[in-house]
Amino acid sequence: MEKKKIVSIEDRIPKLKQARKKKANRRLIFYLSIFFLLISIIVYLQSPLSNVKTVAVTGNSFISDEAIVEKSNITNKTNIWTINETDIKKRLHKNPTIKSVEITKKLPRTVEIHLSEYDRVGYINVDGAFHPILGNGQVLTSIKEKSINGDAPLLMDFSDKANLRKMTSELNKLPDSILNMISEIHWKPTDEDKNKIMLYMNDGYLVDGTIRDFATKMKVYPSIVAQLNPDKKGIIHIGVGAYFESFDKETKEEGTNDETED
CATH class of the missing domain: 3.40.50.10960 (Rossmann fold)
Structure with missing residues (x-):
């Protein structure tokens, strides 16, 4: 019968240490990635990069695009994540020509306002x-x-x-x-x-x-x-x-x- 090769505990310890070190490094990289991602999101939300750049208006024939945007109170200083769609719809519905309003946020910096008017x-x-x-x-x-x-x-x-x-x-x-x-x-x-x-x-x-x-x-x-x-x-x-x-x-x-x- 062949004799089994016996590996001493001294030989196994360096390999175990190396494996544990790699595992710890991967875990550290994962946590650092999450940390920097969260930091990036916070910076984005607090910076002008999340402000609205474009407001696209469709479906309007009686009211100009400029009047709709002005009534919505959306400016280039408005954070796209702080837009209250319910408030905007209430303001726009005060115009008697408007039947319904749909608002869509398109990242990173565009807001679309689609109007349905009375015929x-x-x-x-x-x-x-x-x-x-x-x-x-x-x-x-x-x-x-x-x-x-x-x-x-x-x-x-x-x-x-x-x-x-x-x-x-x-x-x-x-x-x-x-x-x-x-x-x-x-x-x-x-x-x-x-x-x-x-x-x-x-x-x-x-x-x-x-x-x-x-x-x-x-x-x-x-x-x-x-x-x-x-x-x-x-x-x-x-x-x-x-x-x-x-x-x-x-x-x-x-x-x-x-x-x-x-």
């Missing part, structure tokens, strides 16, 4: 200037335009603010494809119907209707027009039932399958 559903003419009207009924008196570009109808004679809000609420429910067909909306109240309105359409027709359930009833407009002779213009009534009345009084056609429920 423009119409215009109102005051002293020769056109003011946009939003879907929440807010009239932007601070914005004065010399003309309108056809992206929303002009609302006429809406002297009653309650009816104006009801009208804009209905317009806000319309798809853009139908909203863009409307040129003007005139409020024409009668003793029988305080909500009566008359619409002037871009395709030459008039629409006689009411504010109540207007959006629901107006959605049948394209299907009614599709059944009419394009050479004959007239009034499309969308009250209890939907029917067409020619301007020359020669034609009065019942709208097939176009009746709307009250």
Whole structure:
């Protein structure tokens, strides 16, 4: 039998010491790395390196980027880690055009503010200037335009603010494809119907209707027009039932399958 090699304790001790020394060195390096990392983080947080450098604003059309940034109170002296998103949202929501706000921090030094605004559903003419009207009924008196570009109808004679809000609420429910067909909306109240309105359409027709359930009833407009002779213009009534009345009084056609429920 082969004899086992016997290693004396004296020979093993240097190797054990060397192994323990390496293990201690690795542990020391690990703790030093953690220490310097923490120091670096503290220095970064306390230095201008963590201050906001860029504020990017998106989704705004009624308010300028500069006005949004100013309202947010974010400056190049603001530490990106001290930004209170809740406070910024509350300040921005005070503007009637803003529906929602999202704030995103992008390290190292960028803050993004994304806005969702209420849709423009119409215009109102005051002293020769056109003011946009939003879907929440807010009239932007601070914005004065010399003309309108056809992206929303002009609302006429809406002297009653309650009816104006009801009208804009209905317009806000319309798809853009139908909203863009409307040129003007005139409020024409009668003793029988305080909500009566008359619409002037871009395709030459008039629409006689009411504010109540207007959006629901107006959605049948394209299907009614599709059944009419394009050479004959007239009034499309969308009250209890939907029917067409020619301007020359020669034609009065019942709208097939176009009746709307009250």
